[in-house]
Amino acid sequence: MYARLTTFRVKPDKIGDMLRWRQENEAAIYAQPGLREWLGLLDEEGEVFVVSLFDNEQAARDSMPQVWALWEQMAPMLQGKPAARFLDVMAAQSFAPQGAASA
Numbered sequence: 001m002y003a004r005l006t007t008f009r010v011k012p013d014k015i016g017d018m019l020r021w022r023q024e025n026e027a028a029i030y031a032q033p034g035l036r037e038w039l040g041l042l043d044e045e046g047e048v049f050v051v052s053l054f055d056n057e058q059a060a061r062d063s064m065p066q067v068w069a070l071w072e073q074m075a076p077m078l079q080g081k082p083a084a085r086f087l088d089v090m091a092a093q094s095f096a097p098q099g100a101a102s103a
Contacts, residue, residue: 003087061086
């Protein structure tokens with residue numbers, strides 16, 4: 001399993017818009033090939049952290065054209081550009097293969 005960690009900041013007056021946009025675009029978000037699950041976290045200052053879990057590194061990297069298209073739609077609500085990092089998943093018990101021991 002592989003992860004993409006995305007961070008970005010939402011303009012203070014656009015947080016409600018961002019939450020509605022996310023709900024309206026959930027199908028497009030999950031349409032990323034190889035995406036198994038994602039978790040979006042929002043702090044009180046409008047900083048967002050998104051952990052997206054993929055089947056493998058190739059799927060995480062191959063999804064980037066779709067992600068750039070989604071980020072482009074979000075641009076009017078953001079301060080600056082999103083940043084993405086790609087990371088190995090060292091533990092994720094709920095996504096362990098059947099019969100595998102958790103790390």
